[in-house]
Structure formats: C-alpha cells, structure tokens
Amino acid sequence: MSIEIISVIVLFVSFFGLLVYGVPVAYSIGISTTLTLILNIIFMPSITTVAQRMTTGIDNFALLAIPFFILAGELMNRGGIATRLIDFAKSLIGSLPGGLAFVNIISAMLFGAISGSAIAAASAIGSTLTDKMESEGYPREFSAAVNISASTTGLLIPPSNVLIIFALASGGTASVAALFVAGYIPGILVGLAIMIMVYIYAKRNGLPRADRVNFKKLFIDFKNAILSLTLLIIVVGGIVAGIFTATEAAAIAVVYAALLGFLNRGLKVSDFKPILLKSAKTTAIVMFLIATSMAMSWLFSFEGIPQLLTATILDNFSNPILIFLIINIVLLIVGTFMDITPAVLIFTPIFLPVAIALGMHPVQFGMIIVLNLCIGICTPPVGTLLFVGSGVAKVSVTKVIKPLLPLLGVMVLVLMLITYFPDLSLWLPRVFDLID
Template identity: 85%
Template sequence: METISILVLFISFIGLLAYGVPVAYSIGISTTLTLLLNIVFMPATTTAAQRMTTGIDNFALLAIPFFILAGELMNRGGIAKRLIDFAKSLIGSLPGGLAYVNIIAAMLFGAISGSAIAAASAIGSTLTDKMEKEGYPREFSASVNISSSTTGLLIPPSNVLIVYALASGGTASVAALFIAGYAPGILVGLALMFMVFLYAKRKNLPRAPRVSFKQLLIDFKNAFLSLTLLVIVVGGIVAGIFTATEAAAIAVVYAVLLGFLNRELKFTDFRPILLQSAKTTAVVMFLIATSMAMSWLFSFEGIPQMLTSLLVESVNNPFLVLLLINITLLIVGTFMDMTPAVLIFTPIFLPVAMALGMHPVQFGMVIVLNLCIGVCTPPVGTLLFVGSGVAKVPVTKVIAPLLPLLGAMVLILLIITYFGEISLWLPRLFGLIE
C-alpha cells in the first residue's frame, strides 16, 4: 500500500505540473489524492486542511510578511540608488567596473531587502541603460543582474532561510543559518566577479572615471543608514536581543523612517506597497501551507527513512550520495519555486545528509544555493524572466552569457557541499552551533 501511495503522490504531482497547474494547487491536490488511498473521503480532506492550517501556525513564519513589506518599502525608498552610487565609487574604475557595481549592489540590496526579485528589479532597472551607454551588451548586463541577485537569498536576512529553519524541524536555528549564509553568499559574489573579470579582459570592457576620496566618503555617508539595517537586524538576532520575527518588524519601521528621511517615500505610496506585499504574502503562505501538508504526508508514509536507507546502504559512497542530492535539487530548481522545494525536499534529503555526517546548517546552505541556481534557469526560473524583462532582452539571448556565471555558482556549490567548515565556522565562532 505504501508503494502505491508514493507512486500516486509523485505521478499526480508531476502530471499536474506538466499540465500547467500552479505549484501550490498541484501540491495540495496530489497530497489529498494520496490521503484518499489511506482514509475515507471526509477525513482525508479534513486532514489535508488541518495540516495546511497547522503548518503555517508558527510564530517564526510571521517574519516573512514583515520582510516582504520591508523589501517593498526599500525598493521604493531610494535605497538601491544609494547602494549603486557607493559601489560605483568603490570599484567602478576597474575594467568592466559597472558589472562589478551590479554584483556588489545586488549583494548589498538583496541582503538588506531579503528578496532576489526586488534586487533584480531595482538594480537592473537602474543600471542596465547606463551599462549599455558605456558599451556593455544588454544581454550580458541582464545575465550579471540575474545571477548576482541570488546572493541576497544566502546573505541574511533571507526569507528562504527562515522557511528552511521551519522545514528542518528545529535542527537548524534561524540565527545560525543567517550567520552561516555570509560565507557562501560572499563566495558566490566573488566567483561572479572573477567571471566578469575574464569577460572584461576578453572584450576590453570600459572602466568608469575614478572618483575622488571626497566623493567616496559622500556616497558612503548616503548609503550608511541603509547598510546599518543589516547590523541592526542580524546583530540583534545573533545577540539574542530580539527574534527573527521581531527583527523583521523593526526592519519595516526602519525602512519607513529611512524612506521619509531620503525623501523618496510618500504617504500615497503606502497603498500600492501594502497591496503588493499582501499579494506576495498570500502566495508565499499558500505555498507554505500546501507544502507543509505534503511534508507531513512524507513522514506519514515513511519516505525520508526509506530514501535514507536506500541511498546510504546501496550507494555506500558519501561523495556520490551528496552529488546525487545536488543533481536532484538542481533539476528540481528548474521547474519548482524555492519555497515549496525547500519545504518538500528538506524532510526527504536532510536525514540522508545528516546520516552522512553533514550538519543541518551546512545542508541549508547547500539546498538554498542549489535552488538559487534553479531560479536563474528555464522553464520556471523566476529571476531569469524578471531580469530579462527589466533589461528588455529576450530570454533566449540571455542564456548564453548566463551559462558561465551559473557554472561559477555550481563550482561554489560543490565547494560548500564537500567543505563544511566554510558554512559552519561563523556560527561556531558566535557559539550558535557546537
């Protein structure tokens, strides 16, 4: 009976996705169909509804709508422009300098807003035209913007790391994950910069005029209050002053004050900001609710235990098992959004990784970076379409310059998979893990 249930679950889920049914509905329908094989109709639908409701009945998840709102406020509050100006003053004079500026600004803005899409929209809309005027191909600018925007999903605060903390069943804390995200996120940024360096050298890309030290100080002063938000949010969580949810609420208040201080935010902006935040929150929470129901079903059917036994005993090679997990997650990332993918596949693969001696915090970095690569690839890659749309370049033209950048991200993925201390040394330094 268990085998039949598992087949019905996966075949119905993949079939619904292939037919074009939205991911959240596909998860909910396939979960309910599988439950019908085990219990009668009324309890099956009731159980699915209960699991969806209890799945989002978690205080930590309240941080997500606050961070979404904070990201929307920052996007309209002039923060992106100030970060771009500061990054340009720092490294704009290097060959291919505006491409480096794109990466640095995306890392900073993505980290502050916690949203890769917000970073891609804000940075791309500001820089793409400037880069074209200075001789950069639009498709190259779009590819740099798309790949660099993923760094904000690793560098805290990050909504997807909060979701992973929930999916890990408490084995990885939000504070430990936030601190652990710095090293992989910065490594990805450096790898992308190295690829830009090779491209700039080959194509002889232009460099921006060198700015004076006085102008650098002015740009730093303008960006200082924006950068301070990172210290307040992450520092407060690590120091135990407030929880991730309280930090998210503080980020909202700070973003409102900063928007008015910068004179970029008006009272008339609040209605569209709140509406967009509410829509995004509704989509994310519905995805989480259905995914949590499916995760419970996995436990009910014993799928994680079966998979752990199968992989650990049959393959009997930790290197190959981890490679198989990475390949699976890379494939999953091409057709599934990050939130449901984290919630569905964490309960499946985390026990396997832990059986091989991998720390839950390290596995969090591995699964998130896998899915970061996925959001840059077709057919579902959200960032790919957002970045292409912002740059006004067809997706087909972006793929070629994007591939080397994705290759660099895969290299960093393999490094953090097989060298755990890269992700764990900072949480250990702060006493967040043993």
Template identity: 80%
Template sequence: MSIETLSIIVLFVSFMGLLAYGVPVAYAIGISTTITLLMNISYMPATTTVSQRMTTGIDNFALLAIPFFILAGEIMNRGGIANRLIAFAKSLIGSFPGGLAYVNIISAMLFGAISGSAIAAASAIGSTLTDKMEKDGYPREFSAAVNISSSTTGLLIPPSNVLIIFALASGGTASVAALFIAGYIPGLLVGITLMTMVYFYAKKKGLPREEKVGLKQLLLDFKNAVLSLTLLVIVVGGIVAGVFTATEAAAIAVVYAILLGFINKELSVKDFRPIILRSAKTTAIVMFLIATSMAMSWLFSFESIPQSLTGFLIEVVHNPFLVLLFINITLLVVGTFMDMTPAVLIFTPIFLPVVMTMGVHPVQFGMIMVLNLCIGVCTPPVGTLLFVGSGVAKVPVTKVIKPLLPLLGGMALVLLLLTYIPELSLWLPRVFGLID
C-alpha cells in the same frame, strides 16, 4: 507492491502530471497530497486532514517574519535605497575594467541582503543600471545575465526569507540565527566568483571602466549609504545577540525602512497603498505555498518516505561523496521547475535525515540546498528570477541564456566547495557559538 510504495508513485506521478498540465505549483501540491491520502483513508477524513495540516503548517510565530520582510523589501525598493547603494558601489569599485558589471554585483549583494529578496534586487538594480551599461557598450543580454545571477546572493546573505523557511522545515535542527550567520561566506563566495568571471569577460571584450573618484566622493557616497547598511547590523546583530527573534527583527526592519524613506525624502504617505497591496499579494502567494507544502511534508512523514529513502541510499550508495552528489543533482533538477519555497519545504524533510545520518550538519545542508535552488531560479522553464531579470532588461530569455551559463557554472563551482568543505558553512556559526 506495498501500499507505501504505491502511495509514493501516485504522489509524484500526480504532482508531476499536474505541473506538466500547467496547474500552479501550490494547487498541484495540495491536489496530489489529497489524492495520495485518499488511498489510505476515505474522502471526508482525507480532505479534513489536508485542511488541518495546511492550517497548522502556517500557525508558526517564526513565519510572521516573512510578510514583514516582504513589506520591508517593498518599502526599500520604493524608498531610493537602491540608488544610494549603486552610487557607493560605483565609487568603490567602478574604476576597474568592466566597472559597471562589478557595480551591479556589489549593489545586488547589498540590496538583496538588506531587502531579503532576490526579485526586489533584480528589479531595483536592473532597472537602474541596464540602460547605463548599454550606453557604455555592455551587451544588454550580458547586463541582464549579471543582474540575474548576482541577485541570488540576497537569498544567502541575511536576512533571507528562504533561510527562515528552511529553519522551519528542518524541524528546529537548524536555528535561524545560525543559518543567517552561515550565509555570509557562501554569499560572498558567489559574489567574488561572479566578479572573477566578469573580470575575464571584461578583459576579453575590452569593456570600459568608470572614472576613478577621489576619497572625498567615496566618503560622501558611503555617508549616503551608511544608514541603509546599518539595517543589516541591527537586524542580523540583534538576532545573533539574542536581543530579538527573527520575527521581531523583521518588524523592526519595516519601521526602519519607513523612517529611512522619509528621512531620504523619497517616500510619501501616498506610496503606502501600492506598497501594501503588492506586499499583501506576495505574502498571500508565499503563505499558500507554505500551507500546501507543509501538508505534503506531513504526508511524507505519514508514509515514512524519509526513512525509506535514507535506508535505500545507505544500502545502495555506500559512499557519502556520491550520496551528496546525487542530492545536488536532484535539487538542481528540481530547481528548474519548482519555486524555492515549496522545494525547500518538500525536499528538506526527505533529504535532511539522509545527510544527517552521514554526519552532515543541518546548517551546512541548508547552505547547500539554498545555493542549489538559487541556480534553479535562474534557469528555465520556471526560473522566476530569469524571467524577472530578462523583463527588466527588456531582453528575450533566449538571448540571456548564453552569457548566463558561464556565471551559473561559477555558482555550481561554489556549490561543490560548500558540499565538500563543511567549514565554509560552519566556521562563522561556531565562532559566534551558535552551533557546537
């Protein structure tokens, strides 16, 4: 057995063993990387190398966008934006059977897109709508399932932190602007698919509809929400037009969110201390994950793991259809026990060279990977979004699984469409001239 093969075995066995023992993901990544590197070089150079790679891994201007978007999301969550979006969605589509479930989905899409955070969307929308849905006859576990699955759309529809991380992990082969524009169609497809499944459920269960509102009320609710929606135009439009970078756009989003909170009179100076503390805590966790994951990604390159895997898959599995299916299954499994940030940073350098060899565009693969991991954050045993959504709804996780499974099945169908129909991901970036 070659030293390279032995290193790969040690890396993955130690990593999975540490996860199984309950070690936090970031520590598991760092420890397993150091152990594997010790097989090639002595103790001091190994620990120094890992430390250096962690430091240089986060020494990237583009990563500054992440703490800014996290802060903007916290401000929006506190500033009453969710309530305005819910009122607008309710006026727009609440009169259909199962209207509040549609409202949940559309509100989560809008709020997730504005804040860039699935957890923020699940918390804000779920805490506002769950009690109202139960009062109107919706099973509480069904409401939680709708909230959990629909909150993932904010990870696809820009601005999205995970798309910024994928752009970093791709080594510049996929730009943030191209990924942002590419995310609209997949995000809308997921939202439409979830609403379609809700439609059949509502028909079967005879769920109620909200009272239809007049044009005057619709325009009033739109007026109240339009300033929040304008943020999407400013941030994404500015990035695509080349007016500013993703990092600059994130800083602008913070300033805009603060101004909007004060204009709406739902944000005060005393609110900033808890907002900043929560943002700092979340940022520290995310950046530490990124640092250790970048060290492991460097180790992959050092051990030539991507090249070995590319050669193996091309030699053993000649059919690109089956290779993509294998990668999808692998990522779905990975998503059940690993958070999105380390999963993107670890597996992008492994799988991206494989799919590019088969002619898959990096932007398309970004959409495939993110949607895979969106399904993962809704599933146990890790399932961050699953636990947040269940906690907000005050429903045991075990009761949410049953109504959640059909919705995840719909998301899996969209995943297959993205995998085998490239234009679903690439058409919009081509229209805007962001890719060839």
C-alpha cells in the same frame, strides 16, 4: 503491491503530472496530497486532514517574519535605497575593467541582503543600471545575466526569507540565527566567483572602466549609503546577540525602512497603499505555498518516505562524496522547474535525514539546498529570477542564456566547495557559539 507503495506512486505521479500540465505549484501540491490521502481509508474524509495540516503548518510564530521582511523589501524598493547603494558601489569599484558590471554585482548583493529578496534586487538594480550599462558599451544580455546571477546572493546573505523557511522545514534542527550567520561566507563566495568571471569577460572584450573617484566623493557616497547598510547590522546583530527574535527583527526592519524612505525623500504617504497591497499579495502567495507544502511534508512523514529514501541510498551507496553529488544533481534538476519556497519545504524532509545520517550538519545542508535552488531560479523552464531579470532588461530569455551559463558554472563550483568543505558554512556559527 502495498497501499504505502501505491500512495507514493500516486503522490509523485499526480504532482509532477499536474506541474507538466501547467497547474500552479501550490495547487499541484494540495491536489496530489489530497488524492493520496483518499487512498487511505483511515484518514477519510481526506480534505479535512489536508485542511488541518495546512492550518497547523503555518501556525508558527517564526513565519510572521516573512510578511514583515516582504513589506520591508517593498519599502526599500520604493524608498530610493537602490540608487544610494549603486552610487556607493560605483565610487568603490567602478574604476575596474568592466566597472559597471562590478557595480551591478555589489549593488545586487547589498540590496538583496538588505531586502532579503532576489526578485526585489533584480528589479531595483536592473531597472536602474541596464540602460546606463548599454549606453557605455555593455551588451544588454550580458548586463541582464550579471544582474540575474548576482541577485541570488540575497537569498544566502541574511536576512533571508528562504533561510527562515528552511529553519521551519528542518524541524528545529537548524536555528534561524545560525543559518543567518552561516549564509555570509557562501553568499560572498558566490559574489566573488561571479566577479572573477566578469573580470575575465571584461578583459577579453575590452569593456570600459569609470574614472577613479577621489576620497571626498567616496566618503560622500558612503555617508549616503551607511544608513541603508546599518539595517543589516541591526537585524542580524540583534538576532545573534539575542536582543530580539527573527520576527521582531523583521518588524524593526519595516519601521527602519519606512523611516529611512521618508528621510531619503523617496517615500510619500500616498505610496503606502500600493506598497501594502503588493506586500499582501506576495505574502498570500508565499503562505499558501507554505501551507500546502507543509501538508505534503506531513504526508511524507506518514508514508515513511524520508526513512525509506535514507535506507535505500545508504544501502546502495557507501561513498558519501558520491551520495552528496547525487543529492546536488537532483536538487539542481528540481530547481529548474520548481520555485524555491515549495522546493525547500518538500525536499528538506526528504534529503535532510540522509545528510544527517552521513554526518552533515543541518546548517551546512541548509546552505547547500538554498544555493542549489538559487541556481534553479536562474534557469528555464520555470526560472522566476531569469524571467524577471530578462523582463526588467527588456531582452529575450534566449539571448540571456549564453552569457548566463559561465556565471551559473562558477555558482555550481561554489556549491561543490560548500558541499565538501563544511567550515565554509559552519565556521562563523561556531565563532558565535550558535552551533556545537
């Protein structure tokens, strides 16, 4: 057995073994990478190599957008934006059967898109709506399930930190601007699919509907929410138009969110210390994950794992439909036990060459891997969003699973549509001349 094969075995066995043992993902990645490099005498001392690759991996201007978007999300969470979006959504669609559930979905989509964070959306919308939904006859576990599934749309609808990370992991084959524009249709499709399931559930169970509001009330709520919604136009429009980069857009989002928070009287100067501390902690976690994942990605390239996997798949399977189905199944399984950031960084270099070899555009693959992992963060055993959403709703995870399953089912259906109908991901970027 060659040293290359032994290295691959050591890498994967040590990595998954550490995960099963309960070691945090970032440490598991770093330790397994170091152990694998120890086998290669050429690279001794291995720790130096790992440190170098971690440092160079995060030495990227585009990654500066991540701490800015994290900070902007925290400012929005504290600045009263969620309440204004909920009021607007309630006026818009609250009169439908199961109206508050629809309000939950629309609000999570809007807040998730503005903040770029599924966790922030689940926390802000769930903490505001869950008690109100229960008081009007909605099962608490159903409210949590709707909030959890709808919050994932914020990872597809720009601005999204995960799409920036995928752009980095793709090695420049997919631009941030193209990914941002491509995310709209998949994100909206996920939201619409969840709405359809909620409508069916509402009709079967006789869930209440709110009174229809008059045009004046709708206009007032829209006016209160318009400044929050304008942030999407400024950030994404500015990037697409070439006025500024994603990093510059993120910095503008911070300034805009702070000014809007003061304007809404939801922010005080004393709020900045806890906001900055929480943002710094979140940024540190994300950047450490990226650093260790980039070291492992480099090791993949050195060992020739992507090329080996591509050749193996193409030699043993000839049907692209079957190959993409296998890739989706693997990513769905991966998503159940690995957080979205390291999963994107680790598995993009592995599966992207296969997808490109089969004629898939990198932007379309970006939508596929992100939606796969969005489903994963809603499922146990790791399921970050599942635990956050359940915690906010104050209901056990086991109770949330049953109402969540049909919603995850329609998300998988949307995933299949995006996989086998490329225009769902590529039409908008082509309209804006962002891809060929």
